[in-house]
Amino acid sequence: MQTPTDEKHCQLMVIGAGMAGMAATLFAVKQGLQVAQAGLTGEVIYASGVFDLLGVYPPEKRQVREDPWRALAELAQAEPNHPYARLAPQEIAHAMDLLTEYLGEIGLPYTGHPTKNTRLLTSVGTAKPTFRLPISMAAGSEALAQKAPCLLVDLVGLRGFSARQMASTLAHQWPDLRTATVEAPGPVVHGPKYPEHVARTLEVEAERDAFAAAIAPHIADARYVGLPAVLGIYKTPEIVAQLEERLKVRIFEIPTMPPAITGLRLKEAFESHLPTMGVDAYYHYRVLSVHPASSGGFRLEIGKNDTEQVVHADTVVLATGRFLGKGLIPERDGIHEALLDLPVHQPRHRDRWYAGAFLAPEGHAVSRAGLEVDDQFRPVTADGRVVNDRLFAVGSILAHQDWMRTKSGVGIAVASAWKAVQAICAA
Amino acid sequence: MQTQVLIIGGGATGTGLARDLALRGVDCVLVEKQDINAGASGGNHGLLHSGARYIGSDLAAARECREEGERIKRLAPHCVEDTGGLFVAVAGDDEAYIADFAARCEQCGIAVKAVDLKDAREMEPELSRDLIAAYAVPDASVDPFKLSLDNLADAQARGTRVLRNTHITAFEKSGTRIQRVQVQNRRTGAQFSIVAEQIVNATGAWAGHVAAMAGADIRVLCSQGSLIITQNRLSHRVINRLRQASDADILVPAGTVSIFGTTSVRLDDPDTSRPTVAEIDAMLPDGIAMVPKLAETRFIRAYAGVRPLVQSTPTSDDRSVSRGFALIDHTKEGIDNFITITGGKLTTYRLMAEKTANRVCERLGVTAACETRTAPLPATASGKWTEPGLTPRLWFQQKDKSDLLLCECEMVPTSVVNAITANIQAEGGRPSLRELGQRSRVGKGPCQGAFCSLRLTAHLYNEGCLSADQGLEELRDFLNERWRGVHPLLWGQAVAQAELQEALHCGLYGLELVEA
Ligand SMILES: Cc1cc2nc3c(=O)[nH]c(=O)nc-3n(C[C@H](O)[C@H](O)[C@H](O)COP(=O)(O)OP(=O)(O)OC[C@H]3O[C@@H](n4cnc5c(N)ncnc54)[C@H](O)[C@@H]3O)c2cc1C
Numbered sequence: 001m002q003t004p005t006d007e008k009h010c011q012l013m014v015i016g017a018g019m020a021g022m023a024a025t026l027f028a029v030k031q032g033l034q035v036a037q038a039g040l041t042g043e044v045i046y047a048s049g050v051f052d053l054l055g056v057y058p059p060e061k062r063q064v065r066e067d068p069w070r071a072l073a074e075l076a077q078a079e080p081n082h083p084y085a086r087l088a089p090q091e092i093a094h095a096m097d098l099l100t101e102y103l104g105e106i107g108l109p110y111t112g113h114p115t116k117n118t119r120l121l122t123s124v125g126t127a128k129p130t131f132r133l134p135i136s137m138a139a140g141s142e143a144l145a146q147k148a149p150c151l152l153v154d155l156v157g158l159r160g161f162s163a164r165q166m167a168s169t170l171a172h173q174w175p176d177l178r179t180a181t182v183e184a185p186g187p188v189v190h191g192p193k194y195p196e197h198v199a200r201t202l203e204v205e206a207e208r209d210a211f212a213a214a215i216a217p218h219i220a221d222a223r224y225v226g227l228p229a230v231l232g233i234y235k236t237p238e239i240v241a242q243l244e245e246r247l248k249v250r251i252f253e254i255p256t257m258p259p260a261i262t263g264l265r266l267k268e269a270f271e272s273h274l275p276t277m278g279v280d281a282y283y284h285y286r287v288l289s290v291h292p293a294s295s296g297g298f299r300l301e302i303g304k305n306d307t308e309q310v311v312h313a314d315t316v317v318l319a320t321g322r323f324l325g326k327g328l329i330p331e332r333d334g335i336h337e338a339l340l341d342l343p344v345h346q347p348r349h350r351d352r353w354y355a356g357a358f359l360a361p362e363g364h365a366v367s368r369a370g371l372e373v374d375d376q377f378r379p380v381t382a383d384g385r386v387v388n389d390r391l392f393a394v395g396s397i398l399a400h401q402d403w404m405r406t407k408s409g410v411g412i413a414v415a416s417a418w419k420a421v422q423a424i425c426a427a
Numbered sequence: 428m429q430t431q432v433l434i435i436g437g438g439a440t441g442t443g444l445a446r447d448l449a450l451r452g453v454d455c456v457l458v459e460k461q462d463i464n465a466g467a468s469g470g471n472h473g474l475l476h477s478g479a480r481y482i483g484s485d486l487a488a489a490r491e492c493r494e495e496g497e498r499i500k501r502l503a504p505h506c507v508e509d510t511g512g513l514f515v516a517v518a519g520d521d522e523a524y525i526a527d528f529a530a531r532c533e534q535c536g537i538a539v540k541a542v543d544l545k546d547a548r549e550m551e552p553e554l555s556r557d558l559i560a561a562y563a564v565p566d567a568s569v570d571p572f573k574l575s576l577d578n579l580a581d582a583q584a585r586g587t588r589v590l591r592n593t594h595i596t597a598f599e600k601s602g603t604r605i606q607r608v609q610v611q612n613r614r615t616g617a618q619f620s621i622v623a624e625q626i627v628n629a630t631g632a633w634a635g636h637v638a639a640m641a642g643a644d645i646r647v648l649c650s651q652g653s654l655i656i657t658q659n660r661l662s663h664r665v666i667n668r669l670r671q672a673s674d675a676d677i678l679v680p681a682g683t684v685s686i687f688g689t690t691s692v693r694l695d696d697p698d699t700s701r702p703t704v705a706e707i708d709a710m711l712p713d714g715i716a717m718v719p720k721l722a723e724t725r726f727i728r729a730y731a732g733v734r735p736l737v738q739s740t741p742t743s744d745d746r747s748v749s750r751g752f753a754l755i756d757h758t759k760e761g762i763d764n765f766i767t768i769t770g771g772k773l774t775t776y777r778l779m780a781e782k783t784a785n786r787v788c789e790r791l792g793v794t795a796a797c798e799t800r801t802a803p804l805p806a807t808a809s810g811k812w813t814e815p816g817l818t819p820r821l822w823f824q825q826k827d828k829s830d831l832l833l834c835e836c837e838m839v840p841t842s843v844v845n846a847i848t849a850n851i852q853a854e855g856g857r858p859s860l861r862e863l864g865q866r867s868r869v870g871k872g873p874c875q876g877a878f879c880s881l882r883l884t885a886h887l888y889n890e891g892c893l894s895a896d897q898g899l900e901e902l903r904d905f906l907n908e909r910w911r912g913v914h915p916l917l918w919g920q921a922v923a924q925a926e927l928q929e930a931l932h933c934g935l936y937g938l939e940l941v942e943a
């Protein structure tokens with residue numbers, strides 16, 4: 001970071017480094033814009049590493065959808081204010097493709113059916129509908145679909161991941177599941193094992209053979225072997241290939257509970273590659289204030305606690321997330337937008353924020369609170385006026401969507417980011 | 428099943444009664460529709476009253492509290508933290524009440540001492556700058572879970588049989604006696620009957636309902652009180668507002684946290700009890716006036732309990748109804764072997780049990796005298812894991828790294844979880860996440876169970892305590908149950924925590940899609 005008085009100019013400032021911020025930045029640099037980006041990255045916000053498009057609709061009917069595009073058409077009909085309703089299906093598909101192609105280029109390949117959702121086995125034994133998944137997880141969905149003979153393996157010391165739990169939970173529909181427990185790779189030490197530590201161990205080639213040898217005696221007639229997602233951080237495809245070669249089975253990863261390696265992989269990939277494309281990145285820094293300048297554009301102050309950098313930007317994309325991301329601030333008297341105090345669509349009173357049951361199928365009203373936007377993803381006031389021509393908002397901060405219940409987190413983030421960048425470039 | 432005495436209700440009163448009767452050599456069966464302390468005994472403030480709170484409304488109750496409070500401190504010291512208490516008034520509080528306070532305490536034999544305001548703030552730095560009066564009294568903090576679990580363990584050691592998750596479905600009468608009581612296990616659906624010489628209805632707020640099933644009519648009003656737990660302990664002592672007993676005027680320390688409350692909201696059905704946003708919003712300003720820190724402290728959970736108010740005439744103010752207990756002999760209504768004991772306080776549970784046992788023994792012709800007056804309550808393993816700060820201490824001492832922590836917030840290791848599950852199994856139960864939560868600090872930390880629920884479920888499968896897809900139902904039940912306590916307190920940072928929990932359990936795992 002430079003001296004406190006340092007000032008810079010850029011065409012676009014992206015505020016936020018979650019999936020929405022990363023996608024907006026990527027799309028904008030690819031279009032030749034000069035981009036600066038700030039925000040905290042963390043394995044938690046990228047979490048499972050799978051990319052949902054629309055897995056459940058309508059949520060109150062608990063309808064799991066195999067064809068996300070049909071579900072999208074219904075949603076666009078029923079909910080004209082939903083962020084997805086502002087995009088054509090081809091635009092959404094294109095945005096997803098751009099993102100996954102890029103990740104493939106930088107060593108984090110994704111896969112999935114061209115038009116359908118895939119079922120992903122989770123560590124609690126549910127089968128989550130998702131759209132794009134890391135190729136290291138693909139064989140699991142295949143095995144699940146075929147109910148093929150399969151061995152699930154857990155590791156001594158890795159808490160919250162039990163092969164027996166998954167096998168028992170799925171036994172009624174997938175009887176050919178076997179389980180085994182093996183020591184985690186590396187020297188045997190007592191105590192808890194963390195995915196990151198195990199993954200770093202497996203980055204070392206020599207460790208993989210020993211790990212394969214520990215699994216081998218349990219395989220019997222299994223054609224697939226499922227492991228917790230610990231197979232490296234940077235070389236996952238290589239590690240999977242090596243284990244498959246040694247064990248003569250298909251290997252797949254199952255996402256673990258946080259702190260999970262699947263998020264860390266995305267974090268590392270974005271953080272190391274976007275700056276090489278010319279992004280002026282301030283990861284681990286926050287935008288402390290944003291002021292529209294009288295001359296047009298914005299003046300932004302960036303720092304950890306005190307301002308360390310001033311950036312003048314022609315355009316701003318707000319991708320600051322919801323409560324976890326800190327884009328929205330929930331006070332006892334109401335929900336506020338953190339940086340510009342933009343109008344927030346929300347329930348009338350705090351007693352309407354949440355349903356009585358955590359798992360109420362319809363979800364919680366507070367999850368649909370957020371920023372209202374126009375067709376170009378510019379925030380608007382309650383009466384529909386655009387707040388600022390050059391200010392855009394994307395990702396989970398948007399109102400009228402509940403990604404958690406409809407399984408659409410990354411989809412909404414990436415699609416809205418793409419549309420906003422299109423609008424910015426067109427202007 | 429046959430027994431001398433059937434006790435209905437496993438709260439402080441029912442478990443205390445079981446021990447009292449067992450010590451007199453009487454054979455008992457205790458049935459509880461949920462788990463031990465599922466009612467008011469698990470949903471109260473944990474204040475071992477010196478009696479000072481009742482000097483304005485009920486002198487008899489104040490004296491009872493003083494005597495019994497002293498006795499519990501002496502006979503069950505492991506359940507009590509003898510913190511002492513302060514009564515404080517702030518500018519604007521009723522001067523006349525303050526002026527009479529000390530004399531009225533003395534009238535009830537309660538050791539009261541005026542405290543200089545400067546000293547009071549030194550003793551309790553979080554007290555308001557607007558204090559106008561302060562008195563010290565011998566209040567204390569009591570762990571109701573330990574108390575009930577230890578009473579029950581002692582009774583069981585003496586032969587008492589306990590049926591949890593079992594409720595009464597019908598009383599079969601013949602003439603003036605209840606011949607048989609039909610009960611049902613709510614988990615398995617299994618029905619069976621119990622033949623008892625005497626039957627005691629110790630169901631607290633449910634007493635009216637249970638009595639009505641037996642054909643007896645008592646009027647029990649239900650008044651819900653809600654409480655909130657702070658992330659950190661805010662005071663050394665119990666802090667009471669020095670005014671006529673009202674809402675939102677007590678802060679009780681409990682280990683590493685403090686509990687603030689309470690409210691009084693009329694309920695028709697005690698089964699619908701849950702803390703609400705409106706109660707929390709109404710309660711906070713009063714508390715902040717006494718302890719300003721409550722404005723900014725982080726709350727980790729709210730919970731509610733239901734007080735039974737036994738009365739003869741309807742009244743509008745629930746606090747003016749006596750908090751003294753009611754021992755009702757139903758012979759007038761034509762039932763000779765049925766007694767109801769309800770009302771009262773946690774502090775007076777033993778006295779309630781003693782009086783009830785006296786009546787029961789008289790009817791049975793048992794002459795043995797009450798021993799709980801003088802016999803210390805043995806500390807047992809089953810109660811001890813609920814104590815905040817205990818498991819971390821033991822875990823650090825033991826230094827066994829392979830004893831993995833399953834709850835990281837409250838540092839509950841595998842060995843403790845295994846001890847509790849073994850205990851539940853020994854009682855004939857199946858360990859559930861909810862019960863583990865009731866018997867330990869699991870799920871009571873800042874993560875609110877989002878992470879430890881997953882570690883526990885995986886562990887229970889590995890130990891063979893769960894099979895098929897029971898884990899999904901366990902997770903759903905535990906998270907929904909925790910939610911009751913969290914959702915009224917969701918603002919600020921807690922909302923982000925709730926969002927993380929939902930992102931994980933719904934966004935990723937799709938637990939809301941599982942058919943219940
Ligand atoms: C536990 C969990 C599981 C998930 N599982 C899935 C899944 O299975 N499938 C799926 O599709 N999605 C999943 N998601 C959702 C997904 O990862 C994203 O949360 C979602 O795509 C929305 O991202 P976002 O970029 O809008 O917001 P966020 O991810 O919340 O990012 C907000 C960003 O804004 C930054 N920010 C906030 N304020 C400022 C400021 N003042 N200055 C600078 N930066 C700021 C934050 O630091 C952060 O970088 C999951 C999320 C979680 C938490």
Ligand SMILES: Cc1cc2nc3c(=O)[nH]c(=O)nc-3n(C[C@H](O)[C@H](O)[C@H](O)COP(=O)(O)OP(=O)(O)OC[C@H]3O[C@@H](n4cnc5c(N)ncnc54)[C@H](O)[C@@H]3O)c2cc1C
Pocket residue numbers: 435436437438439440441458459460461462463464465466467468469470471472473474475476593594595629630631632633637651652653689731732733734768769770771772773774775
């Ligand atoms: C908000 C609040 C705060 C309080 N604070 C304090 C305090 O600080 N200090 C103090 O001394 N006292 C306090 N009290 C009072 C104290 O909690 C109660 O007096 C005491 O817990 C009553 O115990 P109990 O066993 O009689 O009733 P409960 O604990 O309510 O037990 C009744 C039991 O019967 C069971 N049951 C009901 N129906 C059936 C059925 N059909 N079959 C089988 N079982 C059944 C229920 O599940 C329950 O477990 C407070 C009460 C409340 C509500």
